[in-house]
Amino acid sequence: MLSAKPVNTPMAVSPKFTLHSGIRLTDPSEYRATLGSLQYLAFTRPDLSYAVSKLSQFMHAPTTDHWLAVKRLLRYLAGTATHGIFLKKGNNSTLHAYSDADWGGDSDNYGSTNGYIIYLGSHPISWSSKKLQGVARSSTEAEYRSMANTASEVKWLCSLLTELGIRVNWPPVIYCDNVGATYLCANPVFHSRMKHIAIDYHFIRELVQSGALRVVHVSIHDQIADALTKPLSKAVFNDFSSKIGVTKAPPS
Template identity: 80%
Template sequence: MELKSYLLSVGFLNSIADTFLFILRRGASCVYMLVYVDDILITGNDNRLLQQTLDALAQRFSVKDPENLHYFLGIEARRTSKGLHLNQKKYIQDLLARTDMLHAKPVTTPMAASPKLSLHTGTRLSDPTEYRTVLGSLQYLAFTRPDLSYAVNRLSQYMHAPTTDHWLAVKRLLRYLAGTSTHGIFLQTGNSVTLHAYSDADWGGDRDDYVSTNGYLVYLGSHPLSWSSKKQKGVVRSSTEAEYRSVANTASEVQWICSLLGELGIKLSLPPVIYCDNVGAIYLCANLVFHSRMKHIALDYHFIRNLVQSGALRVVHVSTHDQLADVLTKPLSRAAFYNCSSKIGVSRSPSS
């Protein structure tokens, strides 16, 4: 609060979309400051204004000498002439060493496509502490690895009663990490300023409770910005309803990103687009008449119709083969996983 009060007093504005973000504008010049407890990232388009801000900050608070971004909250940032690569290699290596999996034989997918896990497969672990500890570490890894999101989400659902089969699935995920420790997100220079997303749902995919899983990937140009793999609330009655709810959740995330980009001064040249592979859900987004079989859907999911009707958002059909969000909703075969993971933006660390 002391830092916030100071920043507001010298002209910074606190972002509404992200309370950790502070923005300073001086004509065409701007400075962005991202604060997490006592760790601070600061950047801008005017080196003089940036240095003045750093000097003023050092006079008011005890701060370390500023240095180029290379490591922040467990995320490594590596600059090349082509852009910025974000990965968690050191974090992964530490996790593998802690679980004695550093020299494990790698596998090509994070989770086996079959047989599917359930609450009752395997024998109950006598001490679930290690399972829960490792899963907690894996949840943090999903910040730079959308290819891990589904497996981590799925395995986290067994935290309360993990079994031997669940533990084997965790070890398989660690083996996948052993072969992909340098993978991460590459933010390329010269990226286009267009926003689009892929939305998908695995209807009734959980054989324990038949609840569907939502998945979305949001891109700014070619860069993945946000992703999620999460179970829906309650059982739905059709694949169209499951997909429609997933599109609505994706639209909510897209609207939040639009608000954040607006505060950063970034204007989108075209309305955002959401790609969905369910024709029924697409028709439902644009249809002004409530179909009798859809009256039970909560009104908060229908806000997407207003966005579509006002032209603020487009929902477009994409073939199932090109549905990148598949990687967030169900375990895939080796070929299907490779097809998705090679396109979603997860890549090895490039050479300098």
């Protein structure tokens, strides 16, 4: 694939992949081996997270369509082989995160995809794109669960930074583009319509009330984690990719 024509995005916007898209591969070993390698690469390339996560959901029964999608991802890598996360000096020690969810985006069982990216200053240090277990009954529920997962990771990072002797001067901030989920985090009243959410997700409210965490609403146009929950068009993806922090390596 090194001589293949590069593409500008890791995954096409359409059509949506399902378990039964295409013809089932007779020998899925190459598909699984390639994706296994890409999972390691995604540890340092957040722009690959969604595509790798989505295609990994078909590991047990990959088809020709899924294999073509993997080849497209390799074509994207062929054109961005020099890209990565650039860490520079003079970075501050504030923590902030972007959390997003694609409600019911899975075409097979209407599951939601949770995505978050966490920054230490201007450097991305933790990210995830993962399909949530169970089916969310509303977009607010999907976004709230996503924020709970993000808050858990932020809390762990705060503990890790403390052990490393790095002081976080301000309470971490999570940016969410869902008004209902943002309001629910700070509202001490337990809404009857949200009783179906597991109790352990409500620890985020305790963090907000204690001042250890802030949740702030952000416009959908500034939601960086959007690139970790769904495939995006060329223009939108390129914009978000640079905002995420994945850039071409500077000349040495």
